[in-house]
Amino acid sequence: MKRPGQTRIRVVSLVAWLSLLLVAHTDVINTHHRVEDLAGWQRALWAAAFTVFGMALWQCTHPALSLRTRRHWGLLLSGCACVAILLFPQGGNMVGLMITAAGAVAAVMTLRRTLALIFLQSLCLIGALSGELGWAGGAFLTFNFLMFQMFMAGLVFISNREFLSRQALAESHLQLRFTQALLEETARTAERARISRELHDGLGHHLTILGLDLELAAHVPHAEERLAAVQRARALNRQLMGVVRESIDALRVYDWEDVQRVQAAVCASNPDLHVEVRVPEVGQALPQAVTHACLRLFQESVTNTIKYAQARHFWYHVLVQGQELTVLAWDDGAARLPLTVGRGLDGLGARIRALGGTFQTTLTPGGAVHLRASLPLDMAGHP
Structure with a gap:
């Protein structure tokens, strides 16, 4: 700063x-x-x-x-x-x-x-x-x-x-806000696990009954009994649709709310640093490992800007193109030379590469540090 x-x-x-x-x-x-x-x-x-x-x-x-x-x-x-x-x-x-x-x-x-x-x-x-x-x-x-x-x-x-x-x-306040965001993410993960168990138990029971009613409707000879079985199946189907909608609402994750809340906290605690965050409106939920890596990259980059960069502006942009997510983070400061990558960025780079992505740190002629990370949205084969 x-x-x-x-x-x-x-x-x-x-x-x-x-x-x-x-x-x-x-x-x-x-x-x-x-x-x-x-x-x-x-x-x-x-x-x-x-x-x-x-x-x-x-x-x-x-x-x-x-x-x-x-x-x-x-x-x-x-x-x-x-x-x-x-x-x-x-x-x-x-x-x-x-x-x-x-x-x-x-x-x-x-x-x-x-x-x-x-x-x-x-x-x-x-x-x-x-x-x-x-x-x-x-x-x-x-x-x-x-x-x-x-x-x-x-x-x-x-x-x-x-x-x-x-x-x-300001740095302590920022680290506290990041810790709170990670704890909230952990709590949401536990809640999703609980809901998934309830879905397994509740939907499995209802789907079994629905299958029996449909099987009965296909084999009974009398029209009245067949109609009654179909009506029971329709009613059960409506119940199932309601349960699915409730579960989807409970499982829906607004991937960038943490980043935006942390941005507000950074601006409040550092009035001399202007923080600009641009994130996409992604329709599908992103893998938890991707959103967690994005949050950690925001944490490391803005913390280094506050401590070392002597900057007035900080930018954090996230782009989604196809099955790849790209994060760009930079400021208008001047890093102290020689530039050395600390343990935070080094560990972050290792985390991103473990997910099948790439991580680059470059120094502009003016002395500003630019961070670029690319992550695949298809997490198959990666933890």
């Missing part, structure tokens, strides 16, 4: 970084010191550190990258901020680099590592400011800027914790 406003936050961070160029080329507090006043090699090194800082900021906040890669970019981000400040502090006006770095690394690193980087940045800052303002002035400003860095990191940590809590709650 993509965090609301994440792209806007990245853009605002880059705009804030670019705005520091104006500060660097302007004598903001009348220090008579601009980046143009640096020596040639210092100016070139500062420009390189400032440019790499922007690149590292963009990569560090990129949701599609792995956490380990983003942490490496975070370390580079903090290092570039320290280099830029040591070369050109401008009376503390360039400390925005360090505050931005503190917020960025707080999103990808542990609290202990974030605090360590903040204190290292502050040591560099006090060393840079002491040359312009003396040790007392440098220490005073550094302490204030240290508070700003810690405040920024604290905001990011609180935001991350709140987001992860909401994500965990």
Whole structure:
């Protein structure tokens, strides 16, 4: 599930970084010191550190990258901020680099590592400011800027914790709904077994009597007795038709109600994820193994979208053509590379192949994961 406003936050961070160029080329507090006043090699090194800082900021906040890669970019981000400040502090006006770095690394690193980087940045800052303002002035400003860095990191940590809590709650709610759907399916299976036994006992008795009446009507010589036997057979036939209709109504399975109910639960618990489900209106009841596999595929795909894909939209389409059912599931997110198939999808693929079907996982150029499963509707020879 993509965090609301994440792209806007990245853009605002880059705009804030670019705005520091104006500060660097302007004598903001009348220090008579601009980046143009640096020596040639210092100016070139500062420009390189400032440019790499922007690149590292963009990569560090990129949701599609792995956490380990983003942490490496975070370390580079903090290092570039320290280099830029040591070369050109401008009376503390360039400390925005360090505050931005503190917020960025707080999103990808542990609290202990974030605090360590903040204190290292502050040591560099006090060393840079002491040359312009003396040790007392440098220490005073550094302490204030240290508070700003810690405040920024604290905001990011609180935001991350709140987001992860909401994500965990949504995932738990989703798994609970799937478990409930499977329990309902188990209960319906037991009820169908009970009705089938009743059909066997009830219909067998009535069919035996019907056969005797028809046999009697075929052999009795008198018309009145033959007519009475036929009338009894007709009445019994009407009773049998009523029993069959009741049994059919009890055995009728609305195959996609579980998927649609789970869709509603997913939408209710994840307002930031738009879920679209398209299922066919199949006239005949589908094999239980097929509908169960479709429900499990929906479960695994939407759960992975919520946990890993950083997506805003999720699609689940089911197509029935002849004796084959095809399921397509995809989102508009970007999977973290390298793409690895977890135990859930691996087990699901094994289940589908055991039913005589096929299962494919593909990665689009944009990083979205597409799942495709095909299942035969003729379950003869399969469990």
